[in-house]
Amino acid sequence: MRPARLSAVAAVVAAAALTAVTGCTEKGDDGEGVVQVTATDDTCEVSAKEFPAGHVELAIENKGSKVTEVYLLFPDDRVVTERENIGPGTTQRVTAEVKPGDYRIACKPGMKGAGIRQDVKATGKGAAERDPRLDKAVAAYRTYVQAQADETLPLAETFAKAVKAGDLEAAKKAYAPSRVGWERTEPVAESFGDIDPKVDVREDGLEDGQKWTGWHRLEKSLWHDKKITDEDKKLADQLVTDLKDWQNRVGTADITPTSMANGAKELLDEVATGKVTGEEERYSHTDLVDFKANVEGAEKSYALLKPVAQENDAALVTELDKEFAALDALLDKYRADKDSYVFTSYDTVGAAGRKELSDAVNALAEPLSKLAAAVVTK
Missing domain, CATH: 1.20.1420.20 (M75 peptidase, HXXE motif)
Structure with a gap:
């Protein structure tokens, strides 16, 4: 079970451990298909409310003081992709495959609750034919x-x-x-x-x-x-x-x-x-x-x-x-x-x-x- 929350102490320890593992993901060239997500303790800002369907990359930066997690969700809250345990001051990148349609990006400061949400849309016909x-x-x-x-x-x-x-x-x-x-x-x-x-x-x-x-x-x-x-x-x-x-x-x-x-x-x-x-x-x-x-x-x-x-x-x-x-x-x-x-x-x-x-x-x-x-x- 992916825990819905961690204690404050455990969250800090987890963030420190995972920053060493995943917090230094190489930053690629951002362009079409890359959505910047900036999370703080009380905001969740996205660089684009619409993006081409297909392979989408979330480039996440946590500018808050709390460990956070970011989700790309279907409208009914099913998870498309997620990245948990994003420590303060760290960045993460996650790649997802999305079809045209409506979605939500949610940031969860403290990794609690429903999160701060932004409605987004994937447009077009989607990616080229998949391998x-x-x-x-x-x-x-x-x-x-x-x-x-x-x-x-x-x-x-x-x-x-x-x-x-x-x-x-x-x-x-x-x-x-x-x-x-x-x-x-x-x-x-x-x-x-x-x-x-x-x-x-x-x-x-x-x-x-x-x-x-x-x-x-x-x-x-x-x-x-x-x-x-x-x-x-x-x-x-x-x-x-x-x-x-x-x-x-x-x-x-x-x-x-x-x-x-x-x-x-x-x-x-x-x-x-x-x-x-x-x-x-x-x-x-x-x-x-x-x-x-x-x-x-x-x-x-x-x-x-x-x-x-x-x-x-x-x-x-x-x-x-x-x-x-x-x-x-x-x-x-x-x-x-x-x-x-x-x-x-x-x-x-x-x-x-x-x-x-x-x-x-x-x-x-x-x-x-x-x-x-x-x-x-x-």
Whole structure:
């Protein structure tokens, strides 16, 4: 789950870490297709309210005192692309593929709330015909996501059945396996509308008035409260219902080559700034299962886009291959065995181990931030 907010201290730490990784993105020549976004603590200014459809780059500068995030949204608030954890005084660039139509650019100072919004429009007929290899990559990735959703449902039903039976130990055992498919598809989680906050929100990520549902609400009952209530049994049924909704949305979700690439990068940022701290699975300590699934999902996006990226930026591909291999090898050290999806409890991983994981994630996130631009380079 991409957290809706961070504490003030955590946000500053996250910004410092990510500035080192992504805050020094090279500034290219700004021209047609580049929209300057200037964010402050109370404004969100854009250089153009209209821009040509096709490949659009947001050149973001945070002139405020708070960590911010910037979103390009459809009118119904589905996410086209985003860039989170933009520290004060830093710049970021993010490439997206947009069709003609109305959109919104939102800046979220403090990474809270709906943000300060500007209505914008993509005009014209869109980009030239896309490389057919990228269309093939999107189709293959959609098939992958659908398979993950289809495989998740029976595992989630097993988890829900144990909760409804009041079987605490069986529910604990079924919890982490039921999450793997979802975690693998998190690079495009926000393409599914409101599913993410329904099934994967943490207590400190709730918006005002939002009811807490999903895996983490049940996680707290199982490990922290050590009991299953009648309300938990209802929440287990709701989780399955929401996941069926997710399963049905995969076929119509708006997925593009750039959303695959940007989503993989944003997911690695989330791992670096939140999951490595143990915040995600704070009660069950099954964080390493999530990490591995997240990396597998990001690597799947990359593998499908790799043939085009290889032609456009061979050096980037070499670096990404190296960093993915290093992170995979590091995570595999924590497996029960090489063929198992059982990992060490994260509360037994000390500060040195967590730093090693964080460093490896950051080393991958930096080149991954360049993947979207590499696949649209002409």
